[in-house]
Amino acid sequence: MYAIIATGGKQYNVQNGDVLNVEKLEANVGDTVKLDVLMVNDEGNVLVGGDAANAYAEAEVLGQGKGKKIVVYKYKAKKNVRRKQGHRQPFTAIKIVNIVK
Numbered sequence: 001m002y003a004i005i006a007t008g009g010k011q012y013n014v015q016n017g018d019v020l021n022v023e024k025l026e027a028n029v030g031d032t033v034k035l036d037v038l039m040v041n042d043e044g045n046v047l048v049g050g051d052a053a054n055a056y057a058e059a060e061v062l063g064q065g066k067g068k069k070i071v072v073y074k075y076k077a078k079k080n081v082r083r084k085q086g087h088r089q090p091f092t093a094i095k096i097v098n099i100v101k
Contacts, residue, residue: 003099004039005057011038014057014096024090027061032097035059040101047101055101059094066090 008023
């Protein structure tokens with residue numbers, strides 16, 4: 001069985017036991033969070049739309065972290081204007097425990 005979940009403005013294809021990094025969630029390590037399910041496929045039996053309205057995915061929060069640093073460099077030609085800035089996107093590591101349909 002697999003499901004397509006939505007969190008942080010993105011969609012993920014998940015199965016039980018999957019570990020993934022999603023946009024930062026306000027939850028502590030060890031907490032269980034419920035994620036919205038858009039579609040569930042259970043061996044050919046597909047639930048989508050209103051049929052999957054009561055479905056959700058339970059995930060355990062494994063930790064919080066920050067991604068790799070990216071460098072943003074802006075400049076204007078012939079004006080001696082330069083600006084360097086770094087960014088590290090925060091994420092939450094979760095493990096899919098159960099998909100409830």
